[in-house]
Amino acid sequence: MARASQSAAARATSDAAKRPAPTQAQGAQSAHPGLMTVVALAVVAAAVAAAAWMAGLPAQSGFASSTNAASSDRTDAPVAGDPSADTLLASSTIALPWTVHNVACVDEYKPAVPGCTPAKCARIITDELCSADEAIRLRSMASRVMALGGGGGAPTILDLHTGALSKGSRFVNVYASLTAPRRAQLFPRQDLALYTEIKDRIRAAIMKEFGLQQLFLTKPTFFSRIDGSKTAATLNDEYWHVHVDRTTYGSFVYTSLLYLSDFGVDFEGGEFAFVAEQDGTPLKHEQALSDDDGGLVTSALIQPRLGRVSMFTSGPENPHHIRKVTKGIRFALTVSFTCDPTAAIADPSPSLLRLQTF
Ligand SMILES: O=C(O)CCC(=O)C(=O)O
Numbered sequence: 304m305a306r307a308s309q310s311a312a313a314r315a316t317s318d319a320a321k322r323p324a325p326t327q328a329q330g331a332q333s334a335h336p337g338l339m340t341v342v343a344l345a346v347v348a349a350a351v352a353a354a355a356w357m358a359g360l361p362a363q364s365g366f367a368s369s370t371n372a373a374s375s376d377r378t379d380a381p382v383a384g385d386p387s388a389d390t391l392l393a394s395s396t397i398a399l400p401w402t403v404h405n406v407a408c409v410d411e412y413k414p415a416v417p418g419c420t421p422a423k424c425a426r427i428i429t430d431e432l433c434s435a436d437e438a439i440r441l442r443s444m445a446s447r448v449m450a451l452g453g454g455g456g457a458p459t460i461l462d463l464h465t466g467a468l469s470k471g472s473r474f475v476n477v478y479a480s481l482t483a484p485r486r487a488q489l490f491p492r493q494d495l496a497l498y499t500e501i502k503d504r505i506r507a508a509i510m511k512e513f514g515l516q517q518l519f520l521t522k523p524t525f526f527s528r529i530d531g532s533k534t535a536a537t538l539n540d541e542y543w544h545v546h547v548d549r550t551t552y553g554s555f556v557y558t559s560l561l562y563l564s565d566f567g568v569d570f571e572g573g574e575f576a577f578v579a580e581q582d583g584t585p586l587k588h589e590q591a592l593s594d595d596d597g598g599l600v601t602s603a604l605i606q607p608r609l610g611r612v613s614m615f616t617s618g619p620e621n622p623h624h625i626r627k628v629t630k631g632i633r634f635a636l637t638v639s640f641t642c643d644p645t646a647a648i649a650d651p652s653p654s655l656l657r658l659q660t661f
């Protein structure tokens with residue numbers, strides 16, 4: 304703890320010398336895990352909105368790399384050091400085949416589910432699961448829907464499974480306000496089918512790599528758009544905090560991210576970073592790191608690329624954050640999986656949309 308607050312102070316000092324960095328003042332024990340808070344609110348808001356709306360209805364109502372699955376049985380120790388020791392796991396300009404970075408699991412996954420609980424922990428990146436054209440189609444659908452709302456700060460969240468969409472400082476249920484023809488326009492059957500197909504591809508790939516017999520989609524699974532020209536309107540807009548997905552979301556066991564825009568072309572900043580202490584152990588505390596870590600952590604970076612998929616175990620071996628987007632628009636899709644059948648969610652099918660917008 305002492306080390307953590309010392310680190311935060313040192314970071315704030317080093318940053319103050321370089322540029323204004325209000326986010327660093329949040330300290331090492333920030334309670335704002337960025338997108339997670341935004342999404343948690345979205346889930347609650349959607350549930351509340353859905354409940355309110357239903358009430359008015361008629362009764363029916365780590366780090367060194369290995370490439371290719373064949374070499375995935377290595378366990379690579381995280382590299383300790385300063386920011387110059389940051390590792391670029393994936394450059395936006397180079398298409399990657401199936402690339403596995405094994406990391407040591409930090410603690411056991413409990414309760415253990417035979418045929419689902421990770422027997423190893425890893426970070427996987429590939430540019431071969433989703434084509435650029437497919438990514439553009441998904442982005443276009445998300446973008447059209449997001450035009451009906453939009454967060455007050457930089458992030459806008461859209462959850463196709465609940466209909467939750469950021470609008471100003473709150474969330475609306477986008478399904479609730481649409482007429483049937485408008486719905487069909489905004490959510491074409493083929494695009495929803497593509498969304499489901501890509502999710503299934505990712506799920507199958509995770510199952511293969513980790514040797515799983517079962518794996519369920521869980522919530523929240525959502526599109527995110529981060530607008531680099533906007534500042535945080537509320538603390539909930541601070542998407543750049545370090546977090547562990549399993550801690551934040553509860554049901555996550557495997558996280559995947561599909562990138563829908565290109566680092567360096569569509570936006571600047573916004574790299575995804577796995578973070579570790581200088582001694583190489585994963586960071587345990589939520590921290591407000593933006594684009595610079597003051598020399599106190601090392602990062603293993605993924606530069607988003609259209610159609611790029613990253614997948615990783617959601618436990619404390621994989622603390623991460625998004626570096627601040629400094630320019631342009633960053634689009635991504637977070638798709639999460641659980642071992643717990645009671646936490647499973649269904650695909651957003653046209654019939655679900657019909658039901659939700661009745
Ligand atoms: O969009 C990203 O790169 C990461 C998002 C993330 O960390 C999350 O959704 O939990």
Ligand SMILES: [Fe+2]
Nearest residue numbers: 546547548623
């Ligand atoms: Fe995350």
